[in-house]
Amino acid sequence: MTVKLAIAGSSGRMGRMLIEASQQTPGVELVAALDRPDSVWLGRDAGDFAGVNTGVAISADVDAAFALADCLIDFTRPEATLLHLEAARRAGKAMVIGTTGFKPEEKQQIAAFAEHIPVVFSANMATGVNAVFKLLEVAAQILNSGYDVEVYEAHHRFKVDAPSGTALRMGEVVAKGLGRDLAECAVYGREGVTGERKPETIGFATVRGGDIVGDHTVTFAALGERVEISHKAGSRMPYASGSMRAALFLQGKRNGLFDMQDVLGLK
Numbered sequence: 045m046t047v048k049l050a051i052a053g054s055s056g057r058m059g060r061m062l063i064e065a066s067q068q069t070p071g072v073e074l075v076a077a078l079d080r081p082d083s084v085w086l087g088r089d090a091g092d093f094a095g096v097n098t099g100v101a102i103s104a105d106v107d108a109a110f111a112l113a114d115c116l117i118d119f120t121r122p123e124a125t126l127l128h129l130e131a132a133r134r135a136g137k138a139m140v141i142g143t144t145g146f147k148p149e150e151k152q153q154i155a156a157f158a159e160h161i162p163v164v165f166s167a168n169m170a171t172g173v174n175a176v177f178k179l180l181e182v183a184a185q186i187l188n189s190g191y192d193v194e195v196y197e198a199h200h201r202f203k204v205d206a207p208s209g210t211a212l213r214m215g216e217v218v219a220k221g222l223g224r225d226l227a228e229c230a231v232y233g234r235e236g237v238t239g240e241r242k243p244e245t246i247g248f249a250t251v252r253g254g255d256i257v258g259d260h261t262v263t264f265a266a267l268g269e270r271v272e273i274s275h276k277a278g279s280r281m282p283y284a285s286g287s288m289r290a291a292l293f294l295q296g297k298r299n300g301l302f303d304m305q306d307v308l309g310l311k
């Protein structure tokens with residue numbers, strides 16, 4: 045059966061890519077496209093950015109979108125995602141959430157919504173990045189003593205949250221593998237006379253510039269050698285295709301919180 049899709053933030057960088065992906069993915073049908081109530085794009089065909097005619101006009105009416113759609117894909121901002129989750133709960137429909145930058149208590153709210161509706165929530169929908177999460181689990185098991193862990197990420201100049209959701213997830217995966225709690229061992233910046241590096245810490249470095257789509261590297265550095273595990277995105281399409289896969293995965297599910305590891309069968 046076809047999954048009827050609504051896409052939020054449809055004029056955004058990911059929104060445009062998701063609309064394009066929806067036109068190329070068997071088993072999904074775009075039925076609604078959302079943007080802010082004050083967006084200049086309201087009323088335009090959702091496919092205008094990609095040069096295709098979808099027959100779906102961009103609107104700000106979330107409840108009307110859920111009346112048509114089985115699933116909303118949301119790559120917006122945390123405050124918008126939480127409002128969309130309320131509408132999804134009212135309608136009893138599914139959500140795929142790619143938005144990053146949530147506070148811990150907001151993540152708990154998402155988990156609470158997922159007791160009532162099915163949700164895929166993942167900081168990175170790309171298959172390659174999810175493969176890297178698995179590689180990091182293995183690396184942390186083997187390189188569990190004497191290696192300093194540092195996470196580097198680089199993104200475009202327009203990104204508003206740091207470190208990236210993906211970098212934080214990478215930190216969480218490695219911390220768990222090493223038996224540490226990321227909240228206690230993360231170091232998010234260094235400046236001035238910092239003193240020597242504490243061995244139990246996990247450091248983060250953030251670069252912002254130009255149109256970098258998304259680079260992530262985790263370094264395990266010891267005395268005499270280092271291991272680097274990297275992913276570099278050259279296009280946003282892997283995030284969009286992963287999201288289509290996530291929407292198809294949610295078909296027929298009543299509730300529950302899932303991530304791309306569930307979607308890809310990596311757990």
Ligand SMILES: NC(=O)C1=CN([C@@H]2O[C@H](COP(=O)(O)OP(=O)(O)OC[C@H]3O[C@@H](n4cnc5c(N)ncnc54)[C@H](OP(=O)(O)O)[C@@H]3O)[C@@H](O)[C@H]2O)C=CC1
Nearest residue numbers: 053055056057058080119120124142143144167168169283
């Ligand atoms: N999980 C993953 O694989 C990936 C996650 N992301 C994440 O997705 C999110 C979006 O990224 P990106 O597309 O680059 O961002 P953009 O700023 O390009 O797009 C965001 C879209 O959401 C809309 N929006 C923002 N606030 C609201 C609101 N309060 N109500 C309704 N709509 C709103 C924006 O409208 P307007 O422009 O009018 O403000 C815009 O259309 C980020 O959190 C990013 O980190 C990105 C790529 C991959």
Ligand SMILES: O=C(O)C1=N[C@H](C(=O)O)C[C@H](O)C1
Nearest residue numbers: 144167168203208209210258
């Ligand atoms: O904002 C972006 O562009 C991206 N955001 C996600 C993140 O914060 O991890 C995923 C990807 O790196 C692109």
